[in-house]
Amino acid sequence: MSALLRVENLRTYFHTRSGIVRAVDDISFSVGEGETLGIVGESGSGKSVACYSLLRLIPQPPGRIESGEARFGDCDLLHCREEKLRAIRGNRISMIFQDPMSSLNPYLRIGEQVIEPLLIHKLASPNDAFDLGVAALREVGIQDAAKRMRSFPHEFSGGMRQRVMIAMALITKPELLLADEPTTALDVTVQAQILELIRRLQQEHGTAVIFVTHDIGVVSGFCDRVLVMYAGRVLESGPTAELFYEPKHPYNQALQRSIPALHERGAELHTIPGAPPDVTQPIRGCPFAPRCEFAEEKCITSEIALKEVTTGHATACLRVQLGEIDLTPAAVAGE
Amino acid sequence: MPAPFLEVRELKTHFAVEQGLLFRRQAGTVKAVDGVSFTLAKGESLGLVGESGCGKSTLGRTILQLIPATSGCVVLEGRNLNALHGRELREARRDFQMIFQDPYASLNPRMTVFDALAEALRSHRKLTRAELRPRVVELMRTVGLLPGALNKYPHEFSGGQRQRIAIARALAVEPKLIIADEPVSALDVSIQAQIINLLAKIRREMNLTLIFISHDLSVVRHIADRIAVMYLGRIVELGAPEEVLGQPLHPYTRALLSAVPIPDPARERQRQRIVPAGDPPSPMNPPTGCPFHPRCPYCIEACKAVTPPLTEWQPGHSAACIRVREILDGTAVK
Numbered sequence: 001m002s003a004l005l006r007v008e009n010l011r012t013y014f015h016t017r018s019g020i021v022r023a024v025d026d027i028s029f030s031v032g033e034g035e036t037l038g039i040v041g042e043s044g045s046g047k048s049v050a051c052y053s054l055l056r057l058i059p060q061p062p063g064r065i066e067s068g069e070a071r072f073g074d075c076d077l078l079h080c081r082e083e084k085l086r087a088i089r090g091n092r093i094s095m096i097f098q099d100p101m102s103s104l105n106p107y108l109r110i111g112e113q114v115i116e117p118l119l120i121h122k123l124a125s126p127n128d129a130f131d132l133g134v135a136a137l138r139e140v141g142i143q144d145a146a147k148r149m150r151s152f153p154h155e156f157s158g159g160m161r162q163r164v165m166i167a168m169a170l171i172t173k174p175e176l177l178l179a180d181e182p183t184t185a186l187d188v189t190v191q192a193q194i195l196e197l198i199r200r201l202q203q204e205h206g207t208a209v210i211f212v213t214h215d216i217g218v219v220s221g222f223c224d225r226v227l228v229m230y231a232g233r234v235l236e237s238g239p240t241a242e243l244f245y246e247p248k249h250p251y252n253q254a255l256q257r258s259i260p261a262l263h264e265r266g267a268e269l270h271t272i273p274g275a276p277p278d279v280t281q282p283i284r285g286c287p288f289a290p291r292c293e294f295a296e297e298k299c300i301t302s303e304i305a306l307k308e309v310t311t312g313h314a315t316a317c318l319r320v321q322l323g324e325i326d327l328t329p330a331a332v333a334g335e
Numbered sequence: 336m337p338a339p340f341l342e343v344r345e346l347k348t349h350f351a352v353e354q355g356l357l358f359r360r361q362a363g364t365v366k367a368v369d370g371v372s373f374t375l376a377k378g379e380s381l382g383l384v385g386e387s388g389c390g391k392s393t394l395g396r397t398i399l400q401l402i403p404a405t406s407g408c409v410v411l412e413g414r415n416l417n418a419l420h421g422r423e424l425r426e427a428r429r430d431f432q433m434i435f436q437d438p439y440a441s442l443n444p445r446m447t448v449f450d451a452l453a454e455a456l457r458s459h460r461k462l463t464r465a466e467l468r469p470r471v472v473e474l475m476r477t478v479g480l481l482p483g484a485l486n487k488y489p490h491e492f493s494g495g496q497r498q499r500i501a502i503a504r505a506l507a508v509e510p511k512l513i514i515a516d517e518p519v520s521a522l523d524v525s526i527q528a529q530i531i532n533l534l535a536k537i538r539r540e541m542n543l544t545l546i547f548i549s550h551d552l553s554v555v556r557h558i559a560d561r562i563a564v565m566y567l568g569r570i571v572e573l574g575a576p577e578e579v580l581g582q583p584l585h586p587y588t589r590a591l592l593s594a595v596p597i598p599d600p601a602r603e604r605q606r607q608r609i610v611p612a613g614d615p616p617s618p619m620n621p622p623t624g625c626p627f628h629p630r631c632p633y634c635i636e637a638c639k640a641v642t643p644p645l646t647e648w649q650p651g652h653s654a655a656c657i658r659v660r661e662i663l664d665g666t667a668v669k
Contacts, residue, residue: 042523042525157614187386187387187615188386188550188591188596189386189590189591189610189611190614191596192593192596215596216524216598217595217596219598220597220598220599220603221597221603221604221606240600244598244599245600254525255524256598258525258528259553259598260527260528260551260554260556262552262556262580262595262597269531270528271525271528271532272525272529275493275495275496276523276525
């Protein structure tokens with residue numbers, strides 16, 4: 001699988017009055033054609049900022065992309081000319097956001113918004129665009145699409161608005177879709193509908209997806225590969241099944257154990273003590289070390305890089321890299 | 336049989352929706368809670384689940400008399416709360432407390448932790464300043480906060496710690512009933528588990544009766560003795576967690592369960608989803624008969640005509656669906 005997008009050493013900092021917030025601190029990843037990459041992390045882990053940085057949607061200032069490269073075809077998204085990026089953004093790479101309420105313009109009819117990408121990128125004439133818009137709405141399962149083109153966003157429910165956002169994002173047949181928590185604001189039954197829809201459209205058009213979420217459950221059924229982020233860094237990355245069945249970082253393992261399971265009743269939930277670190281302070285060593293049950297002196301004193309330990313599965317845990325600890329459930333149970 | 340600790344009988348909360356600027360007229364009624372009945376024993380915990388707009392929060396607030404009920408009654412230890420007014424109600428409020436979803440909004444930003452807890456303690460009992468301090472420290476210990484943080488302001492705490500302060504405040508008056516409205520929804524997963532464990536521990540140690548409101552079935556499972564599933568202002572299923580989640584009777588519960596993502600890729604990929612079509616209907620204009628019938632795969636003509644009552648199908652396990660028998664036998668045709 002050839003890489004559609006290759007991100008190297010991305011650093012996005014925010015220069016605020018209370019100091020430099022290292023929101024994304026040296027992350028690298030790639031997405032293959034048609035692949036679904038999940039980025040999971042808790043709030044403040046930098047997952048959304050990473051996504052926004054790719055399309056240079058970070059408000060600058062206070063934000064600044066300090067270093068890195070994002071290869072998309074022959075273009076470096078982070079450093080190419082603004083005109084060049086504008087031709088890609090909303091065309092070959094599009095994005096859907098968490099809150100469909102605030103990402104649609106309340107003053108414009110749905111139809112105008114859905115076909116806007118086609119008109120801006122001159123992919124269709126206004127007449128053809130209208131028909132394509134109706135087809136796009138129909139494709140995402142909106143009844144009476146032709147009539148609904150004339151509706152305003154407030155006439156739609158949350159789930160329907162997110163469908164409109166998806167129709168808008170996919171109308172240009174992008175090669176890559178960035179989805180930033182697209183189902184977080186929705187109820188579970190509606191979430192299931194929207195995930196099913198993204199999956200179907202992705203298969204039909206061969207679109208690659210970067211799916212940002214805090215919900216490790218959503219990732220498990222939806223993504224091919226997953227990055228686990230914490231305090232602006234990638235702590236673990238690998239194929240979805242391996243990440244769940246053979247965790248290679250204590251944070252990933254602890255996170256999974258602290259999720260309340262639907263079908264097993266534990267007397268007490270596993271907890272991760274403490275809280276995520278303050279990213280305005282430079283972090284030496286592993287950012288998870290203060291909360292980690294396996295942490296040792298060397299975890300704090302040495303610089304730790306993300307390193308592949310088995311094919312395609314990388315971890316930023318020094319002790320796993322050295323083979324000192326085994327986090328697979330079988331090994332944990334046998335202790 | 337002794338009288339239950341808490342009894343909610345045919346409780347209804349309707350809101351009038353008005354229209355027009357000058358000549359206001361009633362345009363309709365939102366039936367947020369529409370005939371809910373259940374009982375709770377002392378020390379029991381009930382998980383109230385449902386999607387947004389199903390009326391679960393309104394039910395919680397109506398029980399605590401924060402919203403006036405349209406009809407029906409709430410009886411706590413033999414006392415009808417709806418009949419209380421003014422001073423009587425204020426005094427009765429010490430017996431029941433609420434914990435809200437957003438710990439950023441529910442604490443006064445100008446009060447230190449000490450002030451916030453001391454205020455709650457003083458409203459309960461007359462205490463001198465000297466007596467106050469040890470009580471505040473004790474409360475903080477109960478919820479796992481260090482007494483060193485006594486003079487800090489809410490903005491100096493993380494979300495999880497603020498929720499601990501909110502819990503301590505609720506506990507200050509030694510309540511008998513606590514309603515927690517989505518107390519962990521605003522928190523990250525790693526912090527969620529801490530708060531759930533804390534609530535479970537406090538409940539056990541103080542023999543508190545707890546109503547835990549959440550949209551998340553898996554969270555509720557860890558803390559509830561019984562689960563009530565709400566849909567459009569009504570309880571559609573009620574029973575022990577093993578029953579409701581293991582062998583759901585109502586088609587809505589089944590759909591809800593099948594939509595919850597499981598953090599297990601192999602199981603997640605094999606699963607059959609029964610996703611109900613469309614969105615939940617507006618509570619202003621609810622469908623006739625069973626509220627779930629427009630989205631239900633098992634809907635027949637009779638479902639459109641009668642509103643099914645909550646019926647006990649198995650000991651301690653009730654559902655409001657007329658086709659439970661057939662669905663269980665597998666003879667129900669979709």
